[in-house]
Amino acid sequence: MADPLHQFQIVPLxxxxxxxxxxxxxxxxxFTNSHLAMTVAFGVVVLFLQVVTAGAKVVPGRWQSAxxxxxxxxxxxxxxxxxxxxxxxxxxxxxxxxxxxxxNFIGLFLTFTATSQIAVTATFGVLTILxxxxxxxxxxxxGFFKLFVPSGVPWPVLPFVIVIEFVSFLLRPVxxxxxxxxxxxxxxxxxxxxxxxxxxxxxxxxxxxxxIPIALLSMGMTVGLTALEFLVxxxxxxxxxxxxxxxxxxxxxxxxxx
Amino acid sequence: MEAEAAKLIGAGLAMTGMIGAGxxxxxxxxxxxxxxxxxxSAAGSQIGNLxxxxxxxEALGILSFVLGILLYSA
Numbered sequence: 254m255a256d257p258l259h260q261f262q263i264v265p266l267x268x269x270x271x272x273x274x275x276x277x278x279x280x281x282x283x284f285t286n287s288h289l290a291m292t293v294a295f296g297v298v299v300l301f302l303q304v305v306t307a308g309a310k311v312v313p314g315r316w317q318s319a320x321x322x323x324x325x326x327x328x329x330x331x332x333x334x335x336x337x338x339x340x341x342x343x344x345x346x347x348x349x350x351x352x353x354x355x356x357n358f359i360g361l362f363l364t365f366t367a368t369s370q371i372a373v374t375a376t377f378g379v380l381t382i383l384x385x386x387x388x389x390x391x392x393x394x395x396g397f398f399k400l401f402v403p404s405g406v407p408w409p410v411l412p413f414v415i416v417i418e419f420v421s422f423l424l425r426p427v428x429x430x431x432x433x434x435x436x437x438x439x440x441x442x443x444x445x446x447x448x449x450x451x452x453x454x455x456x457x458x459x460x461x462x463x464x465i466p467i468a469l470l471s472m473g474m475t476v477g478l479t480a481l482e483f484l485v486x487x488x489x490x491x492x493x494x495x496x497x498x499x500x501x502x503x504x505x506x507x508x509x510x511x
Numbered sequence: 512m513e514a515e516a517a518k519l520i521g522a523g524l525a526m527t528g529m530i531g532a533g534x535x536x537x538x539x540x541x542x543x544x545x546x547x548x549x550x551x552s553a554a555g556s557q558i559g560n561l562x563x564x565x566x567x568x569e570a571l572g573i574l575s576f577v578l579g580i581l582l583y584s585a
Contacts, residue, residue: 258584330559428570435573438580492566495559 257445261369261438263287290367294355302351323351327494334498338505345384346501349377350494357437357486361479368489369437371430378430381497389504399508425500429493436489440482447475518582525579532572539564 265283273279305320313321327347331339353368360366367373389397401418402411453459454468543561547554 333559428567428574431573431577432566432570435576436569439573439576488562488566492562495563496566499563 257442257449260364260366260441260445263370286365287367287370287373290359290363290365291356291373293363294352294359294367297359298351298355330495331498334495335502335505339498339501342498342501342505346494346497349381349497350490353377353433353493354487354490357490358483360437360441361482361486366437366441368433369441371434374434375426375430377433377493378426381429381500382426385500385504388501389507392504393507396507397504400503404508429496433489433493436485440478440485444475444478444482447471447478451475518585522579522582525575525582528575528578529572532569532575535568535571536565539568 264286265281266286266289267284269282269284271279271281302320305316309317324347327350328343331343331346335342356367356373360368386397389400393399401415401422403414403418406414448471450471451468454464454466454471455461457464459467539561543554543557547557
């Protein structure tokens with residue numbers, strides 16, 4: 254059976270040679286398949302939003318309402334979670350959401366899922382938490398550390414609560430990263446494993462009498478899993494956007510007991 | 512036992528962490544349905560909370576999955 258992890262290999266498509274960086278050392282520069290998938294995702298998002306809003310009418314057509322629904326959905330969650338001050342943060346959340354959604358979907362149509370690379374998802378996680386830190390320190394200065402001191406906690410347990418809050422804050426970028434990475438990678442491995450059973454059933458050593466039912470069952474499972482993966486692809490982008498909003502809300506409305 | 516075999520058994524054992532995530536996610540959706548069938552008019556507004564709760568519970572299972580993959584491919 255083919256190796257189900259083979260699909261996650263980074264393959265350089267155009268090689269640009271190597272460069273020597275000051276701290277990291279020698280690095281290979283190349284235009285890889287991961288790079289290509291991200292570029293295609295970026296292009297799809299820009300093209301889609303450009304096309305659906307090209308001939309914008311008061312009464313939207315089919316394509317325009319698809320774009321407006323996506324915009325309205327993110328606008329709705331930003332508004333309901335962060336509130337009035339969320340207006341300024343909407344572009345960030347919308348960009349992250351559409352980009353992750355496009356990469357997840359393109360992974361299902363083409364051969365490579367950029368979001369199944371931990372480097373890509375870690376970038377999103379770190380970007381989000383850096384924005385949270387930047388807004389927190391810019392808005393509240395050192396008052397940002399009140400985030401770890403919840404109000405209304407009796408003082409004997411306060412030290413423990415502060416430690417727990419601090420560790421859970423540190424784990425936020427890690428869970429953001431691993432949730433997206435694990436879901437996309439796990440889903441695609443499961444798909445490949447069942448697709449591999451089809452090949453084993455027809456061409457393997459079990460014989461055609463047993464092999465054909467196995468192949469048919471696995472084929473049905475692959476189709477079902479693909480449908481499930483479309484749901485997961487959307488859900489993970491949505492969850493990433495919602496959690497980004499929740500983390501941003503913590504610092505934007507710090508101490509308002511929101 | 513050979514180191515290779517121990518590594519593979521360890522990877523398999525790491526996956527048992529997913530049991531907890533399965534129980535957690537099932538509990539969340541089950542509780543949501545129980546509540547939603549009692550008061551369907553309030554269910555729509557809680558869909559966002561439902562998926563966030565499921566995602567948070569699932570993240571812990573994903574941690575064990577990643578650990579398993581690390582052991583398997585290390």
